[in-house]
Amino acid sequence: MQQLMMVLSTSYLLRPLIMLVILSVCAGIVGTVVNLRAGEFRAEAMVHAVFPGIVGGFVAGGTDSIAWGASVAALATAVALTTGAKNHNDVATAVVLTSFYSFGIVMSLYFADKSGQLEALMFGRVLEMSTARMWQSVVIAAMGAVLVAATWRDQIILAFDAASAKSLGVKVWRTDFALNLGIAAVVVAGAAVVGVLLVIGFVVVPAVTARLCARGPVSMAVIAALVAVAGSVLGFWAMLLETSRPISPQAAITLAMLAVFAVVVTATELRRAVK
Numbered sequence: 469m470q471q472l473m474m475v476l477s478t479s480y481l482l483r484p485l486i487m488l489v490i491l492s493v494c495a496g497i498v499g500t501v502v503n504l505r506a507g508e509f510r511a512e513a514m515v516h517a518v519f520p521g522i523v524g525g526f527v528a529g530g531t532d533s534i535a536w537g538a539s540v541a542a543l544a545t546a547v548a549l550t551t552g553a554k555n556h557n558d559v560a561t562a563v564v565l566t567s568f569y570s571f572g573i574v575m576s577l578y579f580a581d582k583s584g585q586l587e588a589l590m591f592g593r594v595l596e597m598s599t600a601r602m603w604q605s606v607v608i609a610a611m612g613a614v615l616v617a618a619t620w621r622d623q624i625i626l627a628f629d630a631a632s633a634k635s636l637g638v639k640v641w642r643t644d645f646a647l648n649l650g651i652a653a654v655v656v657a658g659a660a661v662v663g664v665l666l667v668i669g670f671v672v673v674p675a676v677t678a679r680l681c682a683r684g685p686v687s688m689a690v691i692a693a694l695v696a697v698a699g700s701v702l703g704f705w706a707m708l709l710e711t712s713r714p715i716s717p718q719a720a721i722t723l724a725m726l727a728v729f730a731v732v733v734t735a736t737e738l739r740r741a742v743k
Contacts, residue, residue: 496693592663612653
């Protein structure tokens with residue numbers, strides 16, 4: 469209770485917690501479609517491909533410009549991935565992943581004097597979120613969730629009956645592009661909080677957990693959002709514990725979501741064994 473009151477009364481703790489909860493809800497919606505459409509590799513490619521945009525934004529205008537730089541890279545990546553998906557070519561996805569990420573590394577080393585906070589860009593710094601960055605991330609994450617929700621029917625049709633999608637009136641390229649933009653939005657928003665590498669946990673882990681116990685796509689999205697929120701709150705709580713060594717909140721959040729996944733897997737297997 470004392471820790472809760474401290475968070476609610478301290479702005480530098482309250483801001484990231486609000487952002488994590490909103491990100492969790494948006495990631496639950498986007499991650500559900502990613503899981504149902506087997507798009508985890510696409511999400512991983514997006515995570516790595518936005519890195520040059522993050523570095524470029526940081527070099528150009530500091531931490532407050534990271535979201536805008538990442539958004540430009542994410543848009544370019546979404547177009548590239550959608551075009552590659554149209555040709556059913558995973559090689560194109562792999563090329564996008566490696567080329568964009570390599571370019572980001574080169575940029576970070578070339579501008580070493582200005583981007584010495586490479587570790588922060590990779591793994592994030594939860595407690596350094598300003599009000600401006602919080603609202604940037606909230607708007608971007610919400611836009612991604614709205615895009616996926618607006619194309620929900622078509623996304624589900626493509627997930628379960630891709631062969632008949634066109635005959636049912638689904639615009640495949642447009643639907644794929646909406647999903648890629650949704651993934652990009654969650655990645656860009658999450659990178660400002662937990663870093664570009666750990667944000668993949670928000671997209672993949674809650675949705676995988678939800679699929680084990682959900683009865684349909686909508687309930688899966690709700691459960692995925694709840695799992696992500698639970699992991700965020702547990703990880704944030706772990707950060708506030710008094711320990712001999714400081715606990716990384718970003719890593720704690722990811723591990724908390726994985727712990728929830730492990731519990732659900734164990735419970736599911738025990739239930740099957742009893743039957």
